[in-house]
Amino acid sequence: MNILETLNWRYAAKRMNGQRVPSDKIERILEAIRLAPSSMGLQPYAVLLIEDEEMKKQIRAVANNQPQIEESSHLLVFAAWDNITPDHIEDFISHTASERNMPVENLAAFKNTLLGIAEHNTQEQNFNWAARQAYIAFGVGLVAAATEKVDATPMEGFDAAALDKLLGLPAKGLRSVTLMPLGYRDAENDWLVKLPKVRRQKEKFVLEA
Structure with missing residues (x-):
């Protein structure tokens, strides 16, 4: 598939079937994320790779009980530096x-x-800047997953403070930003899978300045 076919294929899977994603695909997705651009090349964030089923269950509990977390093969947690230090x-x-x-x-x-x-900058300004850089890598990860024919769900609906505590992120100088469950769509139980993709019309989205 070309890039447009790939982006039309992907969607935010609402249910996953638990099938395991091969390790080589996971490694390529992670490497694409590592190679993503960031301002001045600093990469002020980290990606936590979570496979442990009990940990995914605990994360689901602080993420509005979203089933993809537990149904995923792998869960990526994007966490930004809580400050930019010397x-x-x-x-x-x-x-x-x-x-x-x-x-x-x-x-x-x-x-x-x-x-x-x-x-x-203040510490909070530095964190917010770092979080924006993490989102660039996050977007690259979504496209990389689609290229591998792996489903991924962009996810912000979680209690960040509770997740940070659960993962011990404060001790690492990190704060969670967003989640990316990786796996394969459950076509029988996902209400979104057969619906057309909806995006704003090009003439309303691309404006001439």
Whole structure:
């Protein structure tokens, strides 16, 4: 399928059948997410991969009892840094220098720019910016899953504070942003599966400036 056929095939599955997604498909989806663009390349977020059935059951309980969480093969939790710290930036600059085989001193101006932005903002502003970056990767993940013919459900309906506590995210300097159950649609029990995709008309969506 080409990209438009792929996007027309995908939808937000409301029920999944529990069938396991092959590990190679999961790895390609995760790698696509890892390769997603982010502002200045900082990637101020992490992705938690959850397969444990008991953990999925507990997450479902704090996510409005949405069945896809427990019916999924794998559950991805996108979590943003709760702040942008000098240590984060130091690690990023060091890693960049290593990957590009250059002296870390060559990145001093870039480092100072990042530090200036992070220090200018409040912690909440830094978190909100990090969350927006996580959503870019999240969107790439949805498309990557569709490319693999794996269903994925974008999901925000959960108690973030309860989920953070359940997963021990505060100790990791993270706050949950969104969920992505991965699996295969239950065509017999999903009310949405046979309905036409609805999107705004092109003439109302694409505006000439």
